[in-house]
Amino acid sequence: MKVTIDGIEIDVPKGTTILQAARMIGPEVAPPTMCYYSKLKTSGGYCRTCIVKVTQGSTANPNPMPKPVASCRTEVMDGMVVQNITSPEIIEARKGVVEFLLINHPLDCPVCDQAGECKLQDLGYEHGAAKSRYEFKRREYEVIDIGDKIKLHMTRCILCYRCVKVAEQLTDGRVHGVVHRGDAAEISTYIQQAISNDFSGNVIDVCPVGALTDKTFRFKQRVWFTKPMDAHRNCKKCSGKARVWFKGDEVLRVTARKDQWDEVEDFICNECRYDHKKTADWTIEGPSHISRHSVISQNHYEHLNELKVQLMKQQKALGFMSIDKKP
Amino acid sequence: MGRKLLIHNDKVPGINTLEVYRANGGYASVEKALKTMTPDQVTDEVKKSGLRGRGGAGFPTGLKWSFLAKPEGVPRYLVCNADESEPGTFKDRYLMEKIPHALIEGMITSSYALGAKRSYIYIRGEYFYVARILEQAIAEAYAAGWLGQNILGTEFSHDCYVQVGGGAYICGEETALLESLEGKRGNPRIKPPFPAVAGLWGCPTVVNNVETIAAVCPIVNMGGDEYAKIGIGKSTGTKLISASGHINKPGVYEIELGVPVEEFIFSEEYCGGIRNGKKLKAVVAGGSSVPILPTELILKTAKGEPRLMTYESLADGGFQTGTMLGSGGFIVMDEDTSIVKNLFTFTRFYHHESCGQCSPCREGTGWMEKILKKFLNGTAEESDVDLLWDIQSKIEGKTICPLGEAAAWPVAAAIRHFKQEFIDIAKSKKFVDISHYNRLNKIVA
């Protein structure tokens, strides 16, 4: 099947989504994703950051599609023509989506464990507007522990449903989910149950933001001061292929390895993640190749901080102190 | 007097019972269909009738039925959408409450056409007592052999059940309804697949509105061609209109499609004019989701032609100067009504009813409500009007389900036609609810 994305034609098998086709062409035309995850079935469709314009449905039916579509959930048709970055309309619409994702977001990057590997930071920088027009109090939630290994900062959650799909598809008993509805919807366990299960730790890796974080991440280091290495060990439960984050000789945390699209290559088990924090536990393969397009590596961290300072001023002026709260 | 096909018997004492319903010609369509027609012939009659979905979207029913996948050995379902929660709409409740058998009869005849052995009526939880009325009617129908095994001695067997919801407007969206019917959160599904291929429990399913299903009975009885003679052009047949607001005679009216809007509002046969001798200010013609129109545009199109109660005439002029027939929720506002405050109640509604799956609707609806609240507090700036406009434009068309549009359109239309009202509030820094005293009088009296 032939599909043209931003003027570049590519041949793809039937059943390929627009997003997958765009990724085959390359990162320049691949739409940003916040909820889609190639390793999780039925993921995607929620965040709407990956929307694109279909200017020709197919050769058989050349009409354009009336609305933008979520590229992650729309399969290509033969002869389809798609616009992503070449459509000013899409760029503007995406700016809107980013703004929606941020209006209730605390943007406390300076104290957030995710800073440096946060998809929302990247998204905000690359696709957002410079100023927020939201002047109301932001949603607040208390930070809670889900068991002794995972912390939930609900304020930072963008409801991508990835962690729910992990629990559903990788573990044998889902104990957390999305409760309430609308903008009161939140990730929750049933009566503060612990999420504990051989593969439950993977919810941390799939979370695009700092909503689910590893409580065992030792010494609380900014990610960019740590050195990630690809390493493996013999494991009965999983492939044992992991990414081990060092500071000097110390292992600070263990995560799954991620690919070019920031998606986990192989899910790892909790034992590898939590119980092997000695260098001797691991056979080191070499430094991890991380695509350093993240805002941090490009020194754009200042920019977001600036946005946050502005926001704080605005909120203070309006009499809300909400985002000053310590996590 | 226009012809009535659905609620012509609503005042007959005991019409809610099978006995009286039958004595007034009830269940004739089941007899005719099962004994003298093949399922495809029934579908053909519905196609010929030009019947369009009465739930809001107006999609041709016969066409929808013909999309139903029919793989061997897989059950098919008919699901009746009785979730009726669109503000301004209460016709389904009236029909089910007064003449429950009209729906049950339609369920049987339609299920025969679709080859569905089971059907469900999903009714909003708040209508619990109406669900009881339906269950009672179903029990009567079983006892009389209209439901169950080998109906009328034919091969056709059918079971019909009622399921109550839990309170959520979004369950009116057909895929959210199916999720809810499966015992889940009412989150609309991402389409495709469409219900016609994978609906209830993954099986091919048709979802139709109460009124649509009830209309199948007269269509089978009189023949599709005869039915199509009623109405104008592609707006065939009769339609139930729920009329509310500042009119003398609010209520449910069955009209022949094509009645002029002016006649509908002002004639004694229908709404009986504006209450308290006031002047008409605006109308929301098809339930809260459709664009509001000011007097001059609701009575006449931009071209100066009288506006008619049809899908086409109401939509004439597109969103610039037109609106939609929608679900037929006809809300009339007099000269003392604040459009801004009415809009606030709509926006609060959509904010409250957003399922929260996708970001534009989840975050955008609440944001719009907060800005509108500023107008009511008298703290809004003129720039807030532009901001509102921009937010609605960024929700519209970017969401999983049409609730996004339903929330955006009323905001857009109110600003399009009544911008000055927003600006006046922003300029004067105060909001005066002028209609207040007038309302109070009515209640005390």
Next chain:
Amino acid sequence: MGAQVHGTQEFNKGKRAELKFSEEAMKTVQKIISNYPEGKHKSALLPVLHVAQAEFGGWLSPEVMDYVASVLNIKPIEVFEVASFYTMYNLKPVGKCVLEVCQTSSCWLNGAEDIVKYIEKKLGIKVGETTKDGMFTLKVAECLGSCGTAPMLQCGASYHENLTFEKVDQLINDYKTAGQRRNYTDLDYKNTL
């Protein structure tokens, strides 16, 4: 939206009381389950939650949700997800009679706000509160499909339409005199359509 308390924190990890449907309620539940094909019993969740709410004091405590999960053989989180999605399920205790006044467009055009204020004054409570004697809880609701007979309120299975202050006096008086809990599942209902 103001500050929110995290959903799970509202619950105490209280002792699991012995909960059981009465025989009659259990019959209803079995009947509901039989409305669905083999293996599709999860579909019964919404109607069964209504039965449970009526049976166990007008609200769904974590214990009740656990119990419903066990009756339907599904996971507790599946019950909580659903119960918290829909507005008719109370996750906190409520008064015997929950007065739900519609506040949407047609009702507002006809004075719903005045009705709310009147009830607030009469009962000495604000929207969302319960009277000290546990008799009434006042809530606002979105369009209840009664716009032609606005303003209106729902209490249990009953619709009270074309409200005036006098009618409100009357119904509050009637409910108080009867003193019974009103549920959506009640067989006796009033409506004025």
